Amino acid sequence: MYRIVVFLVIGLFVGPHLVQAQEITVPSEKTSLPTTTESWNGLYLKLRLSDRWWWYQENHYRRRSSIDNNSDFVGRMSQLYNRFGMTYMFTDYFEVTFGPTLVWNFTPDPGNPEYVNSVLEPRFWHQWLLTQSVGRVKVLHQFRFEHRFKRDNNIGADYNYTDRFRYKITAYVPLNKPKMENNTLFIAPSNEIFIETGKHKWNILEENRVYTAIGYTYNNLMFFGGHMWTYGPTNNPGTYRNRHIIRLNVMYTIDFRTNRKEITRNFSF
Amino acid sequence: MKRIVLLISLSLCARLLTGQDLKSYQGNYKFNGIEGEAKFNYQLNPANESILQGDFKFESSSKGSFSENIFERKAIIGRFELNKKVGTWTYLDEHHQVTLDQVVDFKVFSRLESQQVKISANYKSGLPHGKWTIEENTYEGDKLKRASQSDAIHFQDGNLVNELQYKTFKDEHTQIVRGKLLEGGILHGELAMVYESDGKLISEIRNYERGFLLGLVKKDLRSDELIEEVIFFNTIDKLKELSDGKQNGFRIADEVFGMTYRDGFLRDGFEYVAQSQGNQFLEGFLKKLLKNDELFTNTEGDLIQSPIHTKRFVYELSRADQKSIEEIPSLYRENVKKTSEYLAESTLHLLKNKSDSTLLAYSYIQLQSDNLKRMEDLFTQIESKRIQFLDVEVLSENYFSWVGTPDTVQVNYMDQEISEVIEYRDVKSNSGFFQILQAFLENQKVQLEKRYALLDVSLQTERNSEELLQLSKQIESFTEKVRGLYSNEVIEDPRSALLVTSISENILSNQLESLRTMFATDNEFVQKQSNAEMILNLLTTTEDLLPILITLYSDFDKLDMLYQEEVFNPFTYTRYNQRVQEKLFDSYEIVFEYYITQIQNSEDFNTLNSWINKTQILNRKMTELRGEDTRRLEKRLNREKEPLKLESLLGL
Numbered sequence: 001m002y003r004i005v006v007f008l009v010i011g012l013f014v015g016p017h018l019v020q021a022q023e024i025t026v027p028s029e030k031t032s033l034p035t036t037t038e039s040w041n042g043l044y045l046k047l048r049l050s051d052r053w054w055w056y057q058e059n060h061y062r063r064r065s066s067i068d069n070n071s072d073f074v075g076r077m078s079q080l081y082n083r084f085g086m087t088y089m090f091t092d093y094f095e096v097t098f099g100p101t102l103v104w105n106f107t108p109d110p111g112n113p114e115y116v117n118s119v120l121e122p123r124f125w126h127q128w129l130l131t132q133s134v135g136r137v138k139v140l141h142q143f144r145f146e147h148r149f150k151r152d153n154n155i156g157a158d159y160n161y162t163d164r165f166r167y168k169i170t171a172y173v174p175l176n177k178p179k180m181e182n183n184t185l186f187i188a189p190s191n192e193i194f195i196e197t198g199k200h201k202w203n204i205l206e207e208n209r210v211y212t213a214i215g216y217t218y219n220n221l222m223f224f225g226g227h228m229w230t231y232g233p234t235n236n237p238g239t240y241r242n243r244h245i246i247r248l249n250v251m252y253t254i255d256f257r258t259n260r261k262e263i264t265r266n267f268s269f
Numbered sequence: 270m271k272r273i274v275l276l277i278s279l280s281l282c283a284r285l286l287t288g289q290d291l292k293s294y295q296g297n298y299k300f301n302g303i304e305g306e307a308k309f310n311y312q313l314n315p316a317n318e319s320i321l322q323g324d325f326k327f328e329s330s331s332k333g334s335f336s337e338n339i340f341e342r343k344a345i346i347g348r349f350e351l352n353k354k355v356g357t358w359t360y361l362d363e364h365h366q367v368t369l370d371q372v373v374d375f376k377v378f379s380r381l382e383s384q385q386v387k388i389s390a391n392y393k394s395g396l397p398h399g400k401w402t403i404e405e406n407t408y409e410g411d412k413l414k415r416a417s418q419s420d421a422i423h424f425q426d427g428n429l430v431n432e433l434q435y436k437t438f439k440d441e442h443t444q445i446v447r448g449k450l451l452e453g454g455i456l457h458g459e460l461a462m463v464y465e466s467d468g469k470l471i472s473e474i475r476n477y478e479r480g481f482l483l484g485l486v487k488k489d490l491r492s493d494e495l496i497e498e499v500i501f502f503n504t505i506d507k508l509k510e511l512s513d514g515k516q517n518g519f520r521i522a523d524e525v526f527g528m529t530y531r532d533g534f535l536r537d538g539f540e541y542v543a544q545s546q547g548n549q550f551l552e553g554f555l556k557k558l559l560k561n562d563e564l565f566t567n568t569e570g571d572l573i574q575s576p577i578h579t580k581r582f583v584y585e586l587s588r589a590d591q592k593s594i595e596e597i598p599s600l601y602r603e604n605v606k607k608t609s610e611y612l613a614e615s616t617l618h619l620l621k622n623k624s625d626s627t628l629l630a631y632s633y634i635q636l637q638s639d640n641l642k643r644m645e646d647l648f649t650q651i652e653s654k655r656i657q658f659l660d661v662e663v664l665s666e667n668y669f670s671w672v673g674t675p676d677t678v679q680v681n682y683m684d685q686e687i688s689e690v691i692e693y694r695d696v697k698s699n700s701g702f703f704q705i706l707q708a709f710l711e712n713q714k715v716q717l718e719k720r721y722a723l724l725d726v727s728l729q730t731e732r733n734s735e736e737l738l739q740l741s742k743q744i745e746s747f748t749e750k751v752r753g754l755y756s757n758e759v760i761e762d763p764r765s766a767l768l769v770t771s772i773s774e775n776i777l778s779n780q781l782e783s784l785r786t787m788f789a790t791d792n793e794f795v796q797k798q799s800n801a802e803m804i805l806n807l808l809t810t811t812e813d814l815l816p817i818l819i820t821l822y823s824d825f826d827k828l829d830m831l832y833q834e835e836v837f838n839p840f841t842y843t844r845y846n847q848r849v850q851e852k853l854f855d856s857y858e859i860v861f862e863y864y865i866t867q868i869q870n871s872e873d874f875n876t877l878n879s880w881i882n883k884t885q886i887l888n889r890k891m892t893e894l895r896g897e898d899t900r901r902l903e904k905r906l907n908r909e910k911e912p913l914k915l916e917s918l919l920g921l
Contacts, residue, residue, distance in 0.1 A: 046839040054839060092842060131842040138841055172841050180838075181845035219847050222840050251840045 026202050027238035037073040037244050038064040040228075044251040046087070051257070054087035056097050064243075067109060073246060077106040080118075085125065098126035101146070107153045115153040123148045136179050138172040142192075152235075162198030164206065172215075181217070188213045188224070194232065207232030213247065222251040291322055298327060301561055302568030303343060305329025321349035338367040345561065353395030360388040360561045383408035384416070388558065396564070397424035397576065403558055405437070414438070422558070428454030429576045435554055442470055442490075446554055453525060454578045455480040463490065464550035471496065473547045480580025481508060482530035485543060499543045503533050503663055507582055518585040522658060525578035528552070532582060533663025535646045551577065581658045593703035598652045600710045601644065604717060608638040611721065616735075620727050625682040627727055629689050630720035632678045637713055644669075665702040672709045673697045691716055733794045740801040744785070747808045752777055754815055764822045771869040772818065776811055776877060807874040814881055818868075821881075824888045825861055829854075831895050850895070852903035856915045857891050863912035887921060 040062045047055040059082050066075025085099025101123035107115040127144035146164040151157045170190035177184045190213070194206035213226030225248040234241050291310045298307030310323040327345040342365075347358030363385050370378040385406040391399030400423055405416035420434035430450050437444045448460035456477040463472050475485040481504050487496040510517055528548045534540040556572050559565035565574050586594070611617060611634050621631035647664065650656040665672075673696030679688040693712040699705045755773045760766040784807065788800040832854040833846035848854060864884045871877035894902075905918050 044840065048837075048839070087839075089839075092837070092844065129842075138843060140842065172843075180841050180843040182836075182847050186841075217838060217841065217845075220836075222838065224840075253839050255836070 025237065029238060031236075031239045033234065033239060033241040034070055035242050035244060036065050036070045038062060038078060038246075039073045040245055040247045042081075042247070042249040044249060046251070046253045048253065048255040048257060052089050054089060054095075054097075056083075056085040056087045056099065058083045076108070076110060079106065080104040083125070093131050095129050096126065097129070099124075101125050105150075105153060114155060116155055117153075119151055119153050119157075121148060121150045134171075136174055138180050140168075140170040140172070142166070142168040142170070144168070160198055160200055162196050162201065164197075165195045166192055168192035168209075182219060184217045186215050186217070188215055188226075200235070202237040203233040205232060211247065213249075220253050224249040224251060300327045300329075300343075300345060301563055301566075303329055304331075305343060309349070320352045322351060324348050338369065340365040340367070347392075354392035355394070356392065358388075358390045358392060358561075360386075360390065362386040362560075380410075381408060386557065388561070390561075391424070393426070396427035397559075397562070398426060399424060401558065403435070424576065425452065427564070427576060428452075428578070430454065437554075439465070444550070446551060450577065451479065454576050455525065456482075456528075456577060456579055462547050462550055464547070466546045466550070469496075471546065475547065477579070478508060480525070480530075480578060482544070482579065483508075485547070487543070487546075497543055499540055501530075501532070501540065503660065504582075507532075507660075519582045519660070522581050522583035524581075524583075524658075526581055526658075527575045528577050528579065530579040530581070531659065533660035533667065535664065535668055537646070538667070582660065583657055584660060586657055587701065590701055590703045593701075593707045594651055594654070594656065597703065597707045597710060598648055600707070600714065601641065601648050604637070604710060604714055605641050607717065607721065608634050608641060611724065612638055614728070616728060616731055617724060620724070620731055622682075623727055625680070625685075625687050627724060628680045628682050629678055629687065630723045632680050633676070633689070633691065633720050634717060634724075636676060636678060637717060640671075640713075661702045665705075669702070669706070673705055673712075737794070737797060737801075740798070740805075744788070744801060744804050744808075747805065748777075748781065748785075751808045751812045754812060758815065758819065760819055762819075762822050765819050768818055768821065768865065768869060769815070772811065772814075772871070772877060775870070775872045776807065776874050780872060780874060781807060810874045810878050814878065817881055817885065821865070821868075821884055828857065828888060828891050828895075831892070832857075850899050850903065852906050853891075853894060853899050856906045856909065856919065857887070859910060860887055860912050860915050860919065860921075863916075883921065887916075887919070890919060890921060 040060055042058055042060040045055070045057040047057075049055060060079065062079040062081060063074040064076050064078040065072045069075060081101075081103050083099070083101045085097040087095050087097040089095040101121075103121040103123065104118045105121055106118045109115055110117070123146050125144060125146045127142060129143075130141040132139045132141075144164075144166040146166070148162045148164060149159045150162060151159045168190055169192075170188055172180050172186050172188045174180050175185045175187060180186060188211075190209075190211045192209040192211070194208070195204050196206035197204060207230050209228055209230045211226060211228035213224050215222055215224035225246075228245040228247055229242065230245065231242045232240065291312050293308075293310050295308040296306060298305060300307065305328055307325065307327040309321055309325040311319045311321050314320050325345070325347050328343070330340070330342045332340055340363075342361070342363040344361040345358065347354055348356045363383060365381060365383045368380045368382070370380065372378070383406075385408070387402075387404045387406075389402045390397060391401065393399070401419070402422065403417065403419045407414050407416045415438060417435070417437040420436070421432040422435065423429065423431040423433075428450070430452055433446060433448045433450060435446045442465070443463065444465065445461065445463040447462075448456065449458040451457045456475075457479050458477060460475040460477060461473070462475075463470065465471070470490040472488045472490050473485060476483045482501055483505055484498070484500040486498045488494065489496055507517075507519065511521065528551055529541065529544050531541065552572055552575075555575065555577070556566060556570055559572070559576070560570060565572060565576065567573050611631075617631060621628050647656075647668070650659055673693050675693065676691045677688055678691065679686065681687075693709060693716075696705055696708040696712055699708050752773075755769060755777055758769065760769055781804065784800055784804045788797055788804060791797045791800060830846075832849055834849050835844055836847045837844050861884065864880055864887065867880045868877060868884065871880060902918070906915060909915055909918065
């Protein structure tokens with residue numbers, strides 16, 4: 001099932017751009033940039049508006065390591081990342097979300113007049129999310145499509161349109177409870193692959209992210225954080241980068257349904 | 270013109286006097302308790318009651334049970350004036366019994382036995398007045414026979430007067446009443462009766478003098494033997510005294526009385542008994558004759574008023590007599606009541622033989638009970654104030670000479686004859702009959718109370734031992750039952766099982782054993798009784814508490830569930846229960862655990878009961894608070910861990 005979906009997506013969205021990508025000359029020798037570090041802090045919101053509809057929002061504050069110190073995680077401002085969307089939940093196992101994303105990408109070299117301090121990267125995105133239970137483990141398959149208008153921070157740089165496809169698989173493994181429930185300490189390993197197409201792209205593989213998080217559910221809140229390693233090509237053909245990222249997230253949900261039906265438990269003593 | 274006005278005025282006056290217009294009625298009607306159909310006219314008085322007016326017709330026919338084939342018929346024709354019977358009335362009563370023998374060639378063979386009573390009556394202003402006839406016929410074996418015949422029955426204003434002559438024909442003999450009555454239904458002269466009683470055909474002749482019975486003689490007609498002869502000498506003497514103009518404290522009473530003549534004798538006196546058979550025969554005749562008159566007979570057919578009367582003397586009563594008459598009935602009734610109670614006490618039947626004194630006491634009560642019974646008719650007369658019509662001097666002499674004389678009680682105790690003489694001092698020294706009676710009853714009461722007190726001691730000791738024995742048995746069986754309940758109850762929840770085990774040890778073993786030891790070692794009955802009550806209380810309480818104890822933890826679990834809501838985590842896509850009103854529930858858990866600890870450690874059943882009650886109240890309170898806005902309460906509860914403070918904050 002998931003395979004079919006992956007192939008379809010690649011066929012429909014990525015396929016036509018492969019031809020264009022081949023026009024760029026790629027050096028035969030592969031160059032790996034030094035490992036850098038980043039810290040991403042995010043707030044995730046999911047507001048339930050009705051039985052089926054949700055408001056989805058995430059706001060990230062992302063920093064990256066200094067130019068001269070790749071391992072300081074927080075040396076430079078990296079991104080202000082705001083994603084919004086409306087989610088329609090078909091079932092507890094399948095939902096679709098769509099909406100805009102507004103990202104401010106900050107200069108790679110603060111104080112350098114050749115760069116503007118920050119540029120806006122607007123996106124339209126939509127995703128399918130499928131969940132399955134494998135024993136006590138909850139497995140999530142996330143298919144995300146992003147249509148991006150992106151430019152470099154160089155002064156006068158043009159906006160390029162790219163399409164991005166992401167597939168992420170996440171497993172929530174409860175540690176202190178037999179299944180995922182309230183007050184559960186859990187570990188959540190995940191892997192996400194990014195595929196991007198566009199005229200300027202020389203490699204459809206954009207990035208791969210391996211993320212191992214530890215989290216805790218507490219009523220309406222979920223605390224979630226860990227280490228993420230990314231690997232993928234840069235804009236320079238034949239050049240690859242890898243990053244170690246510390247992620248700290250808080251997830252919050254509110255149910256706004258007024259006619260919400262409580263679980264009725266009438267006991268008489 | 271004046272004449273016309275006068276006529277109209279008179280007509281209006283007549284209408285006003287007669288009230289409303291006459292209305293006709295035809296339909297269901299109950300005549301002297303018998304249901305049937307009637308046709309008559311009536312008008313309503315101001316109180317909206319029906320006043321019968323004019324001709325009256327009543328008919329009823331009924332069939333008895335199917336198997337008996339009984340048919341009854343009643344027909345009445347008469348006339349009312351302002352709801353009172355007037356003029357001639359005829360009453361017809363028929364009773365038919367059909368016996369089916371067989372059916373041959375589609376023909377039914379049956380027998381008919383019938384009785385018919387025809388009464389022709391005359392009334393004036395609702396009372397029998399004038400000539401009456403009664404005719405009875407029987408039909409048996411296809412023959413109609415005359416069963417009775419009235420030659421002379423005359424009423425005057427509701428009383429039989431003049432000649433009375435009535436015959437009934439039964440088998441081979443004739444029963445007769447023949448006599449004379451004065452105005453007011455007063456028997457006078459010879460009253461001759463022939464009737465059948467106790468298998469004898471009796472001829473009874475009575476001689477009355479203006480309502481006073483002077484004598485009677487009874488003879489068996491079949492054997493020609495004299496049965497009895499009673500001459501009322503006292504009455505004859507008194508009548509003579511009166512005719513001689515002597516004043517001896519009595520005179521002829523103005524009132525009239527029933528058929529039984531009384532003077533100086535009671536119901537069990539031979540003078541009274543001698544009149545019974547004849548009066549019964551007379552009463553039978555009157556019941557038959559007056560069965561349709563509510564004034565004389567009730568719906569059961571009993572004679573409630575007699576149209577035949579006797580006269581009596583009335584005796585002067587002194588002030589002292591009148592005072593005694595007021596006072597002694599209550600004294601008499603009290604003695605009767607108490608002696609009956611003691612004699613009805615089943616324990617005394619066995620206990621009386623405990624010693625010679627108890628046996629003597631019991632026998633004395635028995636003797637006095639018999640004596641009191643002999644006075645029953647006397648006190649009926651005293652209570653109804655009809656005693657003034659009885660010659661108490663004669664009564665005193667003939668019936669109550671024993672009053673005030675010493676009583677001798679004789680018993681056989683362990684093969685020994687023992688006797689006791691009881692003297693009643695200062696009884697006979699009184700002057701009048703009622704004063705003697707009063708003094709006797711007072712003395713009797715004193716003597717009886719002495720015996721009651723003696724028997725009470727034995728009775729109480731016996732009752733105490735019996736009660737203690739019963740209590741011991743009750744405690745044993747109840748203990749076994751409750752301990753069995755606690756040990757046999759299958760409890761799956763280990764928390765509840767632990768709770769039940771603790772209570773079983775603390776209360777049903779330790780406290781119960783301690784109380785049982787006290788019950789066994791105490792010497793005082795009252796103390797023993799109090800301990801037994803406490804033990805039974807303990808057992809009742811622990812028995813009642815068991816089902817509650819078992820549910821305490823399940824109630825807690827229910828509340829735990831009640832204070833959770835199922836939520837959907839949209840990040841992990843899981844549904845789970847989430848605690849609501851969390852601070853409140855946390856506080857509840859602390860208080861609940863505290864209560865449970867107290868229950869487990871309770872060493873007294875009253876304390877245990879109190880903690881269990883508190884736990885139930887806590888659970889109820891938590892049920893009420895679910896869904897309420899408890900934010901302010903939860904703020905107050907925040908960080909508080911002390912159970913007693915939490916208890917107070919929760920308003921328990």
